[in-house]
Amino acid sequence: MSTSAPATSAPRKPMPSALKFDLHTKCSTTKARASTLHLPHGSVPLPIFMPVATQASLKGLTYDQLKQTGCMLCLNNTYHLGLKPGQAVLDEVGGAHKLQGWDRNILTDSGGFQMVSLLKLATVTEDGVRFLSPHDGTPMLLTPEHSISLQNSIGSDIIMQLDDVIATTSPDHARIEEAMERSVRWLDRCIDAHKYPERQNLFCIIQGGLDLELRRKCCAEMVARDTPGIAIGGLSGGEAKEEFCKVVDTCTGLLPDQKPRYVMGVGYPEDLIVGVALGADMFDCVWPTRTARFGNAVVPSGTLNLRNHTFAQDFRPVQEGCTCTICRPKDQGGLGVTRAYLHHIAAKETVGAHLLTIHNVHYLLSLMGAARQAILEDRFPAFLREFFSKLYGEKSKYPEWVVGALRGVGVDLMED
Amino acid sequence: MGSDASQRPPNDMVNFGLLNSATASTLAPRLGKLAIAGRNAILTPHYIPLTSRGTVPHIAHDVMREQTAISGLYFGLEDFIEKLQKKGCPPVYKTPAAPNESPLRNFVCLPEDPVLVLGPRRVPPLACPASNTPNSIAVLTTVGFAQLETGQYVEAVQKMRPDIAVGLADLVLTHRPGTKRQGKMVDRTHAFTTYSTEQLYGDAVSEENRSKTAYFAPILPLDNAQQTLYLEDLEDELRRYISGLALYESASLSVVPESLGDLPRLLFSEPATPHDILREVSLGADLLTIPFLGDTSDAGMALDFVFPPPSDAPATEPKPLAIDLWAPTFTTDTAPLQEACQCYTCRNHHRAYIHHLLSAKEMLAWSLLHLHNLHTMDSFFAKIRESIEQGTFESDVQRFQRTYAPQLPEKTGEGPRVRGYQAPSRGPNEPRRNPRAYGRLDIIEKFAESQSSVATPDTGAEGLEEHGFAKKLSS
Numbered sequence: 069m070s071t072s073a074p075a076t077s078a079p080r081k082p083m084p085s086a087l088k089f090d091l092h093t094k095c096s097t098t099k100a101r102a103s104t105l106h107l108p109h110g111s112v113p114l115p116i117f118m119p120v121a122t123q124a125s126l127k128g129l130t131y132d133q134l135k136q137t138g139c140m141l142c143l144n145n146t147y148h149l150g151l152k153p154g155q156a157v158l159d160e161v162g163g164a165h166k167l168q169g170w171d172r173n174i175l176t177d178s179g180g181f182q183m184v185s186l187l188k189l190a191t192v193t194e195d196g197v198r199f200l201s202p203h204d205g206t207p208m209l210l211t212p213e214h215s216i217s218l219q220n221s222i223g224s225d226i227i228m229q230l231d232d233v234i235a236t237t238s239p240d241h242a243r244i245e246e247a248m249e250r251s252v253r254w255l256d257r258c259i260d261a262h263k264y265p266e267r268q269n270l271f272c273i274i275q276g277g278l279d280l281e282l283r284r285k286c287c288a289e290m291v292a293r294d295t296p297g298i299a300i301g302g303l304s305g306g307e308a309k310e311e312f313c314k315v316v317d318t319c320t321g322l323l324p325d326q327k328p329r330y331v332m333g334v335g336y337p338e339d340l341i342v343g344v345a346l347g348a349d350m351f352d353c354v355w356p357t358r359t360a361r362f363g364n365a366v367v368p369s370g371t372l373n374l375r376n377h378t379f380a381q382d383f384r385p386v387q388e389g390c391t392c393t394i395c396r397p398k399d400q401g402g403l404g405v406t407r408a409y410l411h412h413i414a415a416k417e418t419v420g421a422h423l424l425t426i427h428n429v430h431y432l433l434s435l436m437g438a439a440r441q442a443i444l445e446d447r448f449p450a451f452l453r454e455f456f457s458k459l460y461g462e463k464s465k466y467p468e469w470v471v472g473a474l475r476g477v478g479v480d481l482m483e484d
Numbered sequence: 485m486g487s488d489a490s491q492r493p494p495n496d497m498v499n500f501g502l503l504n505s506a507t508a509s510t511l512a513p514r515l516g517k518l519a520i521a522g523r524n525a526i527l528t529p530h531y532i533p534l535t536s537r538g539t540v541p542h543i544a545h546d547v548m549r550e551q552t553a554i555s556g557l558y559f560g561l562e563d564f565i566e567k568l569q570k571k572g573c574p575p576v577y578k579t580p581a582a583p584n585e586s587p588l589r590n591f592v593c594l595p596e597d598p599v600l601v602l603g604p605r606r607v608p609p610l611a612c613p614a615s616n617t618p619n620s621i622a623v624l625t626t627v628g629f630a631q632l633e634t635g636q637y638v639e640a641v642q643k644m645r646p647d648i649a650v651g652l653a654d655l656v657l658t659h660r661p662g663t664k665r666q667g668k669m670v671d672r673t674h675a676f677t678t679y680s681t682e683q684l685y686g687d688a689v690s691e692e693n694r695s696k697t698a699y700f701a702p703i704l705p706l707d708n709a710q711q712t713l714y715l716e717d718l719e720d721e722l723r724r725y726i727s728g729l730a731l732y733e734s735a736s737l738s739v740v741p742e743s744l745g746d747l748p749r750l751l752f753s754e755p756a757t758p759h760d761i762l763r764e765v766s767l768g769a770d771l772l773t774i775p776f777l778g779d780t781s782d783a784g785m786a787l788d789f790v791f792p793p794p795s796d797a798p799a800t801e802p803k804p805l806a807i808d809l810w811a812p813t814f815t816t817d818t819a820p821l822q823e824a825c826q827c828y829t830c831r832n833h834h835r836a837y838i839h840h841l842l843s844a845k846e847m848l849a850w851s852l853l854h855l856h857n858l859h860t861m862d863s864f865f866a867k868i869r870e871s872i873e874q875g876t877f878e879s880d881v882q883r884f885q886r887t888y889a890p891q892l893p894e895k896t897g898e899g900p901r902v903r904g905y906q907a908p909s910r911g912p913n914e915p916r917r918n919p920r921a922y923g924r925l926d927i928i929e930k931f932a933e934s935q936s937s938v939a940t941p942d943t944g945a946e947g948l949e950e951h952g953f954a955k956k957l958s959s
């Protein structure tokens with residue numbers, strides 16, 4: 069064990085919680101859970117997909133449109149809000165809820181991931197993330213204390229610790245270990261710096277790359293610090309899906325039942341569903357909203373690229389039977405928007421992006437809702453079979469990683 | 485005049501009635517009601533919002549339905565007919581529709597109530613390099629310039645079944661035409677109108693095939709004397725086919741012959757300010773199109789005027805007609821865009837948020853601004869009608885002119901301070917030097933820019949430090 073390893077110890081200050089987590093039931097076969105997360109701005113049914121409103125706005129949707137998709141919890145990015153409108157404005161306006169007129173829940177990341185992935189030349193030291201100002205090259209430092217202070221000003225219901233993010237695919241094992249241990253030390257600094265634990269819930273972030281031993285160690289250290297919720301980080305960085313599943317499976321196996329588990333940056337429907345089966349509760353990803361802007365609709369069979377000319381005269385709704393505002397026929401109070409019309413405006417009018425974003429967010433939220441209902445009724449394995457059958461058609465097309473991951477939790481998709 | 489049955493338009497779906505005593509006489513403000521079976525009745529004077537590829541820019545269908553009072557919409561056919569250039573059939577023609585439904589309405593997925601007005605071109609139209617010909621006009625689709633033939637336009641009206649079709653006109657967009665060209669404009673437009681109405685409603689067309697679309701015949705932006713023959717024909721032979729008039733400049737309001745005075749007048753005059761609108765209303769305009777509405781929203785501005793102006797307004801300095809939300813003064817301003825405004829935006833958001841959205845280049849900025857601007861225009865017209873009804877219009881207009889600045893504010897469209905080494909800002913709100921040139925390419929470019937999801941920090945080290953995001957390292 070390296071000398072710099074943190075000792076497993078109680079947190080330096082008690083960690084109040086501003087949430088209540090009701091675990092309703094666990095799937096009798098897989099590790100899937102159905103629960104409700106009560107947050108300061110309303111209750112969130114878990115498992116859940118959280119859309120990303122990067123700069124305090126979700127791709128042109130009004131917050132009433134977002135509410136109509138059923139969304140109870142969305143993300144803002146700390147890095148972006150820190151730059152615009154900035155901390156002073158957030159303080160004066162009274163936080164991000166008041167800034168954007170959203171009275172439901174907000175989760176913010178620490179800003180570190182964006183810093184490392186968007187800025188070249190960011191380096192991590194024990195103090196924090198060093199980087200060069202993108203405009204004048206001045207050396208700058210982002211610390212755990214800065215990140216928490218900013219998230220305190222944002223006033224998000226769930227805030228994330230600053231962690232030492234490196235690519236899971238990094239070959240440098242010593243660096244991965246250092247990052248994991250440093251993330252634990254930074255968690256202590258974040259806990260110390262957190263001004264409003266009674267109204268904002270700080271989540272720790274489990275690191276450790278693809279090394280399951282490091283992940284186990286990190287889980288032990290971080291669980292001991294008793295944060296209101298726990299995130300599994302450092303994934304979605306291009307690692308093999310099998311590795312992703314192993315990490316999630318290992319971590320959820322070590323995490324307490326009574327806390328929400330958030331797998332960061334994962335958002336393809338199949339990833340979400342496998343993640344749920346492996347015992348994760350919360351997911352976020354920009355993909356469903358980003359892809360909407362390019363004319364892609366997410367449907368049970370995959371995605372439809374509505375810019376394709378084959379849709380020019382397709383007067384069906386985006387998804388037959390979908391209950392979103394876009395797809396529902398006019399006589400059922402919906403808009404009855406057709407694929408042909410979306411083809412006509414996709415990537416040409418901002419309204420095309422708005423409409424498809426509504427459908428895509430609704431799709432993922434209702435997919436999670438259907439998974440939750442299946443778990444509550446203890447028929448989640450059947451739900452899994454149906455979901456993957458619709459997505460891939462023939463069994464021969466099922467990805468091996470999906471089949472393998474689900475076998476690991478007692479469901480064999482290849483059986484009938 | 486125009487009252488016996490044979491003189492009525494062939495379809496009785498459209499009914500325009502004048503409500504005040506100014507009635508048919510020209511050059512006076514007038515109140516009217518345009519009623520089309522199955523649609524919202526439109527009280528006039530009013531305006532018809534403009535669409536781009538079938539949508540009100542930045543306003544999704546559900547937002548339009550729930551948060552606006554839009555009762556009519558204008559569509560340019562050129563937004564729908566790329567396929568014609570490839571000798572194919574435009575998808576809109578193939579939209580499933582019951583006999584009493586409009587394929588255009590179904591294609592753009594709109595509800596039954598708004599009145600749909602179809603014209604050949606977008607408003608304002610982009611000048612085409614090619615000229616019009618004796619039997620076609622030059623148009624612009626997403627795949628390039630094309631000629632839209634008279635027959636093709638008639639077919640479009642038959643296939644799309646809008647409530648109102650604006651007739652083809654031979655207009656010269658690039659310059660003031662010379663006398664010879666003016667003569668051609670009249671001859672061609674006369675021929676277009678004769679041919680189109682004959683094809684749509686003529687005696688040779690069987691009863692059941694007769695178009696239910698109301699035809700608004702163009703009046704050319706020329707003197708009365710230059711288009712006498714055409715106007716006489718409109719009053720006589722063509723009278724029974726036409727349900728309204730389309731005008732391209734406010735001066736044309738004085739060209740309308742008295743016998744056509746009871747027809748609704750739809751203006752494509754491109755007013756630049758609310759003062760222009762008031763002037764056109766005072767000359768007897770019924771329906772207006774207002775391109776500056778969208779331009780204002782795109783420029784990051786919120787209209788800020790009421791009619792009649794508040795009586796307590798001290799007449800020291802003219803009030804600005806709009807506020808520019810790019811201005812740094814709004815950074816922490818949590819007031820609504822306009823005091824007491826009941827629009828969706830003002831009920832739910834504040835200036836600081838709109839300012840943030842603009843500087844973050846988020847699409848929602850334009851949606852929220854356009855909602856407010858549409859609402860402001862709705863209130864403006866409602867108050868205009870009230871003022872005409874009460875007989876105070878003339879004095880209210882004078883007071884409005886004294887109270888408000890003569891022009892909309894200059895567009896700044898600047899984000900945060902631009903530094904010397906930065907490329908000059910090319911934001912979507914860059915002021916357009918030539919609003920008439922606003923076309924599809926701008927839209928596509930603007931859209932592409934709105935898509936850049938990764939915000940690049942555009943502040944230096946001081947900025948980052950000031951924002952509490954990080955601190956400068958000494959050395």
Ligand SMILES: [Zn+2]
Nearest residue numbers: 390392395427
């Ligand atoms: Zn849908």
Ligand SMILES: [Zn+2]
Nearest residue numbers: 825827830856
């Ligand atoms: Zn307003």
